[in-house]
Structure formats: C-alpha cells, structure tokens
Amino acid sequence: MRTLDEHRAVALALAAPLGAVETPLADALGLVLAEDVRTDEPLPRWDNSAMDGYAVRRADVLSVPVVLPVVVDLPAGSADEAVVAQGTAARIMTGAPIPAGADAVVPVEETDGGTTHVQIRVTPVPAAHVRRAGEDAVPGDLVLVAGAELRPPHLAALASTGRATALVHRRPRIAVVSTGDELVAPGTPVRRGQLPDSNSWLLAAAVTDAGATALRLGPVADDPAALLALLLELDADESVDGIVTSGGVSMGAFDVVKAALLAQPGVEFVPVAVQPGKPQGLGRLPAGTPIWTLPGNPVSSFASFELFVRPAVRRMLGFASVERPAVAAVADEGWRTPPGRAQLMPVRFVRDDRVAPATARGSGSHLVARLAQAQGLAVVPAEVDEVLVGDTLHVLKVVP
Template identity: 50%
Template sequence: MPGAPRPTGDTHGHDRAADACAPPVSARTVAEQLAAVLAECHVLAPTQVSLDDVRGLVLAEDIHSATATPPFDNSAMDGYAVRRADVLLASPTNPITLPVIADLAAGTAENPFIEPGRTARIMTGAPLPDGADAIVPIEGTDQGTEWVTITVAPKEHAHIRRAGEDAHAGDTVLHAGSVLWPTRIAAAASAGTSVVLAHPAPRVAVISTGSELVTPGDSTRRGQIPDSNSFLLAAAVAEAGGIPIRVGAVPDDERTLRELLSSLAETVDAIVLSGGVSVGAYDVVKAVLAPLGTVRFGPVKMQPGKPQGFGRWPMPADSANGSAPDPAGELNDDPSATPGRPARPGPVIFALPGNPVSAYVSFEVFVRPALRRMLGRTDLHRPTITATVDRGWRSPPGRAQYMPVIIDRDGERTLVRPAAAGGSGSHLVAGLGQATGLAIVSESSTQISDGDLVTVMLTS
C-alpha cells in the first residue's frame, strides 16, 4: 500500500516495513485469510486414546454399551431381599421374623435362592438373588443378622434397580463428534470402555526468531532482549487445546532455521513461528519459507498483524509413508486424514509477526480456530459480545482492527477501553497482560468514539 499512512501498531518491535521490491502479493481480508487457513487445516486422524488422556478431545466413533446398565437386577438400598408375599402383612404391630440365609455385599457373585419364608441381607448395588422380588430397607427392620424382624411391607418390586434400566447392551451412549468432558468420559467408562477412538490434540512447535532474543532470566548485553513470544504462543496453544512444544528462540540464520523446521516436521502437526516475516535484510522466516512455494506471504488487511505467512512444510516423498509425492510449489490440499490412510502431510506453518501484540492477535484470529478445527471441534471461535466504548481510539482505514481491551461492567452496560494507554501498539508489559478481550473494528471505521457499540471477542 504505497503512500498509505503507516499505523503505529506495526512499527514497533519486530514488524518490518512492506517490501518495496518483491513482486506484489495481493492483500487478503481477515475473512479471506481465515478461509485459506481453515481450508488447509483438517481434523487430525483419530487414534486410540486412553480414557485417562481424552479430556477435551473429540470422539471419533460411537460408543456402545458393552452390557446392559446395570448389567443385573440389584438392590437400590441397604436392606433385606424378600419374597414380597412373605411380608405383605408386616407392620409395627405385626412384625414378621425371617431367617437370614446369606449376607450379600456389593460385588458378590453369590446367588442364594430365596425360598419362601427366607430372606438375605443385601447391600446397595449387590445382585438381587433369585426368588426375591422386593427389598425391605434396613430402616423397616431390626437389622438382625441371623434372624431379622420386619415391620414394613414393601411395595411391588420395591427398591430393585432393574438390569438395563439405564441402557441395554449395544445402546449408543455417546455419539461420534462429542466433546469428551468429564461426565462423558464417565459414560464411556460406564459402558465398559477404557480406550476410545478420538481425534488427538495437535502437537504444535513454537519458535521465536531473532538474533536479539535471549532466554528470559539470562543476562542481556546491548542489543539483546528476552524472548517472550515463545512463552506467549506456547501458552496460547495449550489454552486452545493443543500440545505446545516450545522450542524457544533461534537466531536469524537460514540454515539453522531450515534444519530445525525439517527435523520438527516429522513429529508435529503445526509450527508457529514469530518474527522474520517482513523484508529486513535478516528476515529469516520469509527467507527460508518463501522459496519453498508452499507458504504464502502477503499482507492481511488487519491491524496489528498485517505482515504474515501461512502454508505447509513440504515433506520429502519418501517420508510421506507411501502417499503421492507433494509437488513442489503447490499447497497440499489433502482431504481430512482417515484411520486407514497412513499418508502424513507436512505440518501447517503459521509465520506470525514478531511484535508480541501482532503475534497474539494473529494467533487468536487465525491459529486458534485452526487448532480447534484440527481437534475436530465445531466451536472454532471465541465467543463475542457487544459492548459500549468507554474511551475511544483511532483505527487505520482499510484494515480490520483488533484492539486489546479491558472489559468492565457498569450496571447493565458492558464497557471497554484500550488495555494499553498508547493504543494498540506494542506495549505488552504495560497493557496486553491486562486485556480480557479484543475489540473488532471494521475496515471502514477510522474513529471509535465514546458510547459507540463494538463487537468484542472474549479472550479470557
């Protein structure tokens, strides 16, 4: 966009100037970029996952009850298993005493036949013995162990939980596509399943690039700053349901980065890079990825986050487990992997700007929905609310703006104000950490005034 005013949001930190020399790449709107990302990010091929590790995953098969639930008639109370006819006239004034022929605890396999005039003590959950047709709770008895005196007549089938009352053998208790939250994990266990077919969580490598970056806590000399983006983005991956592999910071060296990406490609589903996406002499991410032809770099009409790239690491044909070789220069448009299909495409790559606010906004807008798609979730997006602007700000023309905001309640109204005093700049320390939402401003708006209504993505 030659001649366009440069908004301050992209000019701090690592975001770099638009390339004055490279062949022009058409700018995409946020919607266009998101559509391109989601078209490329498929739900991961399901695998067998232990119930101990499935929380938050999406089920890839129907779960059927292995047996009826409960599997046998059992007592719903602590009491005595009786033939109802024997105690039909029992009352406090007409106590009936019976011999106790067995003591049935939960878990017992015993099945003593209850002859007329006999009873067995029985605990909650224990199988109902043959012959018995009702339970007298202990409160209606003297709790005897050799002989018991019963003073209450049970109703027909009283306190018997019938086999199959909850589910019959073979009933579908959970459907494919269900998100496995605690009560559903319990339902699978209850159905007799210990391992289920589920879409795994994506493994996501997170790499910061920049020779100025050092590990936080290490001493810095002139020119150096702590890497914060790899911590930011790894935590955001985990929050989205992915498994972060935080590689940390790598210097602006093409060979180092190329070898790192190549070694990671075998074991991860996605790679999130930050920094090095623009046109500086040492913009290593663009330098390594752009020539591959499988990662597109181009401006997105948003602020912050304008310069970024997205695509896929090309796997050599011999490592793709027999799949068709991935023609160079073509985005892998592989449909969703299925269990019977061993081919493994390379990981998708998100090349985000280096500015922390730009990286964070880009993650929320593009990476998080992509990871949730890979998880098999259908709720890809953060919830949004409409809020009233409490302190206005400016927005650049022709770009959708994502302003980190603090959300407050004022009686019935929900108010928002920029989290950083200076606007949507790179004031990570001062403001981004306090933001609980991103106000979304359309491309056509340039001034957001007090009292305006805005859409706000809730981020925490």
C-alpha cells in the same frame, strides 16, 4: 491487502482432522471421539439395589412390623447367586445384585436389623429401590456420538460400557519457533538491546491450551540458512503436524523468517487488513507440513494465533466448531480504530456484559506485560472508524 476474514479462511484451510487412534481412557480427556459408541450389554447389567438395606419379598411385608430371618449378606460386587425364599430377607448394600425371589428393598433406616434377623417397619412400594437391568441403556443403544469432546462424564460412559480405550482423533504436535538475535531465555541477564523471549512461551502455552502438544524451540538467531534448515528438519519429522513461528515476517532488513522462506513455493507472505498483526505468512513446506508465520510483537503474536492458528489446531483435533466462544458486549469506553483495517482489541470485562480496553494503551502490539489483563478480543470491523461508549461489540472470550 487481504481482509481478516479472507486470511482466516486461508489459515484454516491448511488444517484437516488428524487420523484416529485408540487411546487409553486416562489420556483421552479433551480429545474428540472419532466413532459412534453403542453398548453391547444392558446398563446396568443386572437388577441391583439403589439403597443400603434389606432385599425382601413385598408380599411378606404387607403387614408391618414383621421380623424376618436374614439368610445372606450381599455387599456391592458380590457374585453370590442368592435366593430370598418366602419369609426371609437378605442384607444388601447399594449396587449389589438383587437376589432371586426379592422384588423390593427396604432402606436400613426403615428397619431394626442385625445380621441374623431384621424387623421391617414400613411396607415398601412395588419394586422399591430396585434399579432394573437396562434402565440406563439396552444393547445397541447409542451412548456417545462421533465428534463429541471427551469430558469426564463421557469417559465415565465409555468405562461403563466396558471400554478401556477410545477411538479419537489424535492430538497434534505443533512446533513453536521464536526468532531474533535480540532474544534471550527468561532468567538470563539482559543487556541493552536484548529482550527476554516471551513469544515462545506465549505460543507454546496457547498451543497447549488449544488442546495440542507444543514443541517449543528457540529463540533462533537471525540466520536465514540455519532457520530454513531447522524448518525443513521439522517438516521432515512425521511427528510434527504444524509449525508456528514468531517474528521476522515484515519488511525490515533482518526479517529472518521471510528471508528463509521467500523462495519456498508453498509459502506466501501477505499484508492483512488488521491491527495488530498486519504482516502474516503461511503455507506448506515441501513435505506438506503447514506453517503459520506470525509477527514478533507479543500482542500481534497473541491475536494472530487466536484468529489464524487456534482454529486450525482445533480442526486438526477433529472439532466441528473451532472458534472461541463469542459474546455480544457493550463498550464501556470509546476508542479510535485504524482506518481501513479490522482491529483486534484486547479487552477486559468490567461487568458481565460490558468491556473496556485491557490497558490504557489499547491494542499496542508491544504491550506484553499488560496483555495478562486481557479476557477477550473485541473484533472491530474495518469499516468502523471509532468505537463509541454503548456500541455493541463482537468479543471472543479467551479466558473462560
């Protein structure tokens, strides 16, 4: 039986950062930068005003109050190459270029002004309210480092350098296939023995949450030949970067995924010493597409995706750190753990640093309705037979 850490390593090894593409800034949020970005120009590009007010020669306003004629209006964005001669002022808005001759800005609230003349009531300090060209960055300065996840401030920095696109690792497209004759689409009347298909929605949402694009397919009937044909079709599709299936990987007579793929030399099915999620499969299809085959019980699918698939998707995106944020939390309740197997216990935070099982039924693999209460997964090592109140746990935060 493979250990949890061993299987995590094998699952992650199926992934590598995808190629870099130029992407419009509007589509780059959350993607990973594939190159260092330097500025070719000073930022700001020219001296400009930090305030609405009047650009003056400081020597003209050493003795106040003083009245100066206003020779020009300079709104933000003005291309006017104005000059403030001795004994004059320019009315200026925040962001407008400082006119030649001026060396300070007097805020409008420190004046009694108009469009033709202004009374300056306060002598400004040298270079008051003047933003100097290049004080943010000079040509050649490193603005962003390859590997950065592009968040709103990063996009602003890119735009400030004049770039309309970013070179990023492209977003992977992951196909999600749920299997089982018993599954029906949500909203369809359910007869005895049937279940609404929740797994494809769970896993497609998890793929999207990880930063990839989900292609949701299913439910697919328990027909090994038809399933294999679908998987090989996805494998041949160059737009598909990975496949996740749920269900049909255990030892039952109708385990369709295992029946469909057992003869594929690049795919293996192994028991993993973990609860929930013991039956697992993974590998590569003939054209090289990685596939992760997860158990069908919803909590098993959820926990398996979090531990085995999500890190691989994050690696495809180009992230150096692919794990969920982890915290040390104290057990507010105790519970038994399965002998010889690591446990992935869905937990909720009862206080900032204390957790309890998300439901009274613990880590039961079928408890899909109760799974909504989970805020984290407590990873309990295989050598621990019982979690006691007050024990410190390693918890992956699945809800920010």
